Amino acid sequence: MSNDNAEPVKAWWESKTIWGAVVNVVFSMVGFFGYAIDPSLQEPTTQALLALGVAVGGAVTIYGRVIATKRIGK
Numbered sequence: 001m002s003n004d005n006a007e008p009v010k011a012w013w014e015s016k017t018i019w020g021a022v023v024n025v026v027f028s029m030v031g032f033f034g035y036a037i038d039p040s041l042q043e044p045t046t047q048a049l050l051a052l053g054v055a056v057g058g059a060v061t062i063y064g065r066v067i068a069t070k071r072i073g074k
Contacts (some may be wrong), residue, residue, distance in 0.1 A: 013050075014057070016046065019046050019049045019053065022049065023042055023046045
């Protein structure tokens with residue numbers, strides 16, 4: 001039985017929540033070691049990491065298809 005109402009699934013690196021959490025942890029650790037980072041940099045940093053994650057994922061996908069030795073099929 002198929003579920004036509006299933007929500008689309010995305011990879012973990014495409015999640016803004018994950019990248020926001022990563023930025024929070026990194027900024028917290030940097031603060032722990034005595035460095036101050038402007039909180040206004042948090043959102044742009046999250047967006048940049050998200051874009052980087054998507055770009056790397058796409059590049060790996062293309063690379064994998066280019067070096068593949070078998071065609072795609074059933």
